[in-house]
Amino acid sequence: MIAALAPATLATAIPAPVWSGVDLGPLRIHAYALCILAGIVAALWLTDRRWKKRGGPEGSLWDIAIWAIPFGIIGGRLYHVVSSPDAYFGPGFDGTGDLSLIPQIWLGGLGIWGAVVLGVIGAWIGCRRANVKISAFIDAAAPGILLAQALGRWGNYFNQELFGGPTTLPWGLSVSPEFVPAGYSPDTLFHPTFLYECLWNLAGVAVLLLVDRKFRLRSGRLFLLYAMIYTAGRVWIEMLRIDSAEQVTILGISARLNVWTSIVVFLAALILFLILTVVRRGKDQESVFLAGREPAVAVNPVKNDGGTDSSAPATNTVETSRDDESGENS
Numbered sequence: 001m002i003a004a005l006a007p008a009t010l011a012t013a014i015p016a017p018v019w020s021g022v023d024l025g026p027l028r029i030h031a032y033a034l035c036i037l038a039g040i041v042a043a044l045w046l047t048d049r050r051w052k053k054r055g056g057p058e059g060s061l062w063d064i065a066i067w068a069i070p071f072g073i074i075g076g077r078l079y080h081v082v083s084s085p086d087a088y089f090g091p092g093f094d095g096t097g098d099l100s101l102i103p104q105i106w107l108g109g110l111g112i113w114g115a116v117v118l119g120v121i122g123a124w125i126g127c128r129r130a131n132v133k134i135s136a137f138i139d140a141a142a143p144g145i146l147l148a149q150a151l152g153r154w155g156n157y158f159n160q161e162l163f164g165g166p167t168t169l170p171w172g173l174s175v176s177p178e179f180v181p182a183g184y185s186p187d188t189l190f191h192p193t194f195l196y197e198c199l200w201n202l203a204g205v206a207v208l209l210l211v212d213r214k215f216r217l218r219s220g221r222l223f224l225l226y227a228m229i230y231t232a233g234r235v236w237i238e239m240l241r242i243d244s245a246e247q248v249t250i251l252g253i254s255a256r257l258n259v260w261t262s263i264v265v266f267l268a269a270l271i272l273f274l275i276l277t278v279v280r281r282g283k284d285q286e287s288v289f290l291a292g293r294e295p296a297v298a299v300n301p302v303k304n305d306g307g308t309d310s311s312a313p314a315t316n317t318v319e320t321s322r323d324d325e326s327g328e329n330s
């Protein structure tokens with residue numbers, strides 16, 4: 001058994017959570033779900049502000065979110081089940097798992113890549129219905145998505161899961177005895193990977209906002225920068241974790257599935273970012289609306305000399321938002 005850490009170190013540790021949910025009669029509201037909900041609310045708040053400044057039509061955010069959020073949750077759960085199948089299907093798919101756990105997302109287990117992929121598909125459906133470009137929307141939403149991930153990651157703290165290996169650092173995480181992995185002393189402190197990722201993501205939000213203010217990245221490039229920032233952090237944070245995970249060997253190097261996924265996503269995002277930077281050079285002052293679906297121009301009836309009515313453009317036409325007319329970059 002690994003030796004316990006010194007009491008002086010334990011005194012400075014991050015304590016284990018004292019609660020994991022709230023009981024309202026027969027209904028239990030899990031802290032994990034509250035963290036996810038807080039992340040969604042924060043993302044909607046920030047995205048709403050940015051989308052309006054970008055020129056998004058009034059109310060369109062909610063038309064898009066009603067598709068993107070459910071798709072994202074389903075995608076996140078599916079990715080988790082596929083990438084960590086033992087609990088649901090048993091080791092080696094031997095049938096000893098518990099399939100009833102699959103819909104119980106409040107127990108933990110949402111894979112970010114599944115959430116992003118299906119979430120973007122849901123957003124695309126919503127954008128088509130709202131007559132706006134998906135590239136414009138995901139650029140506006142990118143900082144909000146990362147903010148949601150920063151807050152949602154605290155769900156792992158309350159579930160006492162996905163922490164890193166043992167550490168003697170003063171900010172080590174203490175976990176309840178029933179959550180201490182086999183072979184470790186109950187007094188062992190672990191790397192608080194939830195906190196590392198939260199801080200990394202918050203720093204990423206600041207970077208995205210500053211970069212967008214200075215360079216006005218469009219055509220999906222800010223979203224691609226978000227993907228690069230997140231995956232760069234996810235690689236080293238994932239490598240600290242000691243929970244059971246699918247291992248994949250590539251070129252003789254064995255690593256957790258999420259490490260390889262992050263590397264692939266980072267490289268793909270980088271390549272696409274560079275391509276778009278060249279292809280879209282000087283073409284980023286774009287409307288948020290799909291081509292041919294811009295708001296109609298209002299017309300006023302005008303009397304001609306013959307006494308009949310003819311239509312003439314009104315002076316108060318509906319204008320689409322242009323980046324060069326906005327005093328604030330977003």
